[in-house]
Amino acid sequence: MTLQTPRRLKARTPLYHAGDPARDLVKLVSGVVMVFQIFEDGRRQVLDIVTAGELVHFQIEGELDHHAEALTDIEVISIPVSELTQNRAWTEFVFDQMRDRLDRERRHVALLGQKSAAERLAEFLFLLSDRLTTPLGDIELPMSRQEIADYTGLTIETVSRLFSRWLRERRLVATGRRTYRIAGCLAA
Template sequence: MRDLKTRQFAKAEPIYFAGDTGVRLMKVVSGAVMVFQIFEDGRRQITDFVTPGELLHFDFDGAVDHYAEALTEVELIQIEASAALTDPDWADYIFKQMRERLGRERKHVALLGCKSAAERLAEFLIIVSERLTSPVGDLELPMTRQQIADYTGLTIETVSRLFSRWTRERRLIPTGRRTYRIEGALAA
C-alpha cells in the first residue's frame, strides 16, 4: 500500500494528545508506546503498552480520547484510515488488533479491580516480561516506578516497597540499572 508514512519518536516524546484528530492509523514498527488518560485533577492512568506490530488507536474519524507517548525510541508506520479500511488485508488486521486490545483491556480491568497490590505488581511484571522483553522471566523496564504505579493503580511508595521486599527476598534479582530476573513467585 503506497499511502504508508514512517515517523520516528524519541523516548518520552508525545505522539498525540487527547482531542487530536484520528484520521491516520499508527502501527508500531519498533519500540514501545504507553497509552494513557489524564484526569481533571492531574492524575494519570496508563491503560496499555503498545508494542511492535500493534496499532496505537482505532479512531477512524473524529478525535482520539487518550494520549500516547513514546516509552522508548519508536518508529511508526502511518496510513490514512480511509485507505486502510478499503484494503481487505488491512481491514482483517485492524479487526484482529481490536480483539487483542479488548482482551488486554479486560485483563487490566480485572487487575485494577480485583487484585491485591502484590498481585497487581506481579502481574504487571509478567506482562512486561511477555510483551516488552525476552526471554520470559527477564525484565527490561523502560518505565519509571511512577509509570508502573500509573498502570497498576498503586502509589509509587507501594511499588517501591514491593520492589525492595522482592529484591531482599531474592524473588526479583537486579541484573542491571533497569533490568531484573524473576526468580520466584512474586505475589506470594
C-alpha cells in the same frame, strides 16, 4: 497498501495528545508506547503499553480521547483509513489487533478491580515480559515506577516497597540498570 513515510521519535516524546484530530491509524514499527489519560485533577491512568507491530489507537474520526508517549525511541507509520475498505488483509489485521487489545483491557480491569497490590505488580511484570517478547521472567522496564503505579492503580510508594522487598528476598534479581529476572514467586 499505501503507507506514509515512517516517522521516528525519541524516548519520552509525545506521539499525540488527547484532543488531537483522529485521522489515520498509527502502527508502531519499533519501540514501546504508553497510552494514558489525564484526569482533571492531574492524576494519570496508564491504559495500555503498545509494542512493535501493534496499532496505537483505533479512532478514525473526531478527537483522540487519550495521550500517547514514546517510552523508548520509536518508529511509527500512519495508515490512511481508506485502507480499511480497500485492503482485506489490512482489515483482518485491524480486527485481530482490536481483539487482542480487548483481551488485554479485560485483564487490566480484573487486575485493577480484584487483585492485591502484590498480585497487581507481579501480573504487570509478567505481562510486560510477555509483551516485550523477552524470555519469560526477564524484564526490561521502559517505565518509571510512577508509570507502573499509574498502570497498576497503586501508589509509587507501594510499587517501590514491593520492588525493594522482592529484591531483598531475591524473588526479583536486578540484572542491569532497568532489567530484572523473576527468580521466585512474586505475588506471595
